[in-house]
């Protein structure tokens with residue numbers, strides 16, 4: 001089961017709902033992660049199953065080449081370093097996902113006002 005996220009910008013008020021995070025129940029149905037679509041300035045979700053390379057059942061890493069392809073297409077997942085900022089209180093900040101698919105709740109890039117004021121919250125689950 002994947003999680004359903006919503007996001008809101010604490011600066012300009014831009015918000016989006018129904019953003020998928022994680023795999024759904026359907027086999028081969030994808031593994032989703034929030035992303036910034038620079039083509040239309042929106043927060044979307046992206047299927048990152050091709051990017052995740054499993055070493056074994058416990059360890060995985062990300063395919064840098066595939067991430068570069070996303071950058072080229074202008075749809076960039078939020079674990080990419082230039083899409084979030086670490087706050088001075090980073091150690092206290094809520095993380096939604098651990099590394100390497102790092103997703104923090106606050107201080108993410110807002111595609112509308114270009115400030116690092118976008119906040120993600122878990123809003124439910126999807127199958």
Ligand SMILES: [Zn+2]
Pocket residue numbers: 009010011012013014110111112113114115117
């Ligand atoms: Zn904003």
